[in-house]
Amino acid sequence: SVADDEICCEPPGEDEWPNMFSQKAACMDQAPLGNLIDSDYVDSLVACHTACINTDDCRFFTYWRAEKYCNTYRSCTKERRSEGSDVYKVYRPWRMVAKIDGSLEAWPYGAEAWEDCIPFDHGGDVKTKHYCDNFQKMRIMFQMPDGRTTSLVYAGDEQSSVKDLVTGAFSPTALGIERWKGLLAESASLLPDGCRKEGFAVAAGGLDGIAFGARCRFGVLLSEEDNCTDRIGYIGVGCESANTSLPAVVAGGFSGDGTGALPVHAEIWIQ
Secondary structure (H helix, E strand, O other): OOOOOOOOOOOOOOOOOOOOOOOOOOOOOOOOOOOOOOHHHHHHHHHHHHHHHOOOOOOEEEEEOOOOEEEEEOOOOOOOOOOOOEEEEOOOOOEEEEEEEOOOOOOOOOOHHHOOOOOEEOOOOEEOHHHHOEOOEEEEEEEOOOOOEEEEEEEOOOOOEHHHHHHOOOEEOOOOHHHHHHOOHHHHHHOOOOEEEEEEEEEEOOOOOOOOOEEEEEEEEEEOOOOOOOOOEEEEEEEEEOOOOOOOOOEEEEOOOOOOEEEOEEEEEEO
16 A cells, blocks of 8 residues: 555555566656666566556556555546655557548448447458547547648546547537648638537537438538538538438548538547
């Protein structure tokens, strides 16, 4: 157990997060390079660090040099030091959540792929186990037909996963139209620029008994009309239009009238 009773972090459960590690590891990433007493010390420190990296929720660990012993922790609101131990924060690498081919059929709005945590790999379309991990940051990347890549980053709260957000109620974001259009570079000029509604599980329109005009699991909806009721375009992923006669663009950009459709290869990453 941690010696300092006032430490602000949630301790791991004994059956879930082992407290001692003996396996060797390949790299140290952000572990310190000073005070490397001997190979046993290095091996044990690297093992603790690697165990934290390999546990998705681990954010830092405390390490007792003399005993070559460590505890791993999920979160901390401020830096504290346990008596007799050093505290090491661990950099979280970006983890892939999904690959979405905008011209294929695995990721339309109504696909089962959005609703569960089951990984798959269909070549151009992929879902990993990290789809259901809580995250601090989410990055969406577009690869354009000419090979160029663009991206934007959304800041999460470490309490929700991508699945939580895209399958829940509408959750607005405030990334701004310029950042969304930046995903499509100059091709964004093909899209309307009136109504702007952005976020997770976003939908708009819906006339004559139709529930929606267009919707995206994550994206921005655009229309020439200020109230987003007609000819709705979009930029995002998991998108579809209620007008099934128009081209389907699951990821990328769509003008709303079919004259400007730009399917892209999209990737979602989290940290």
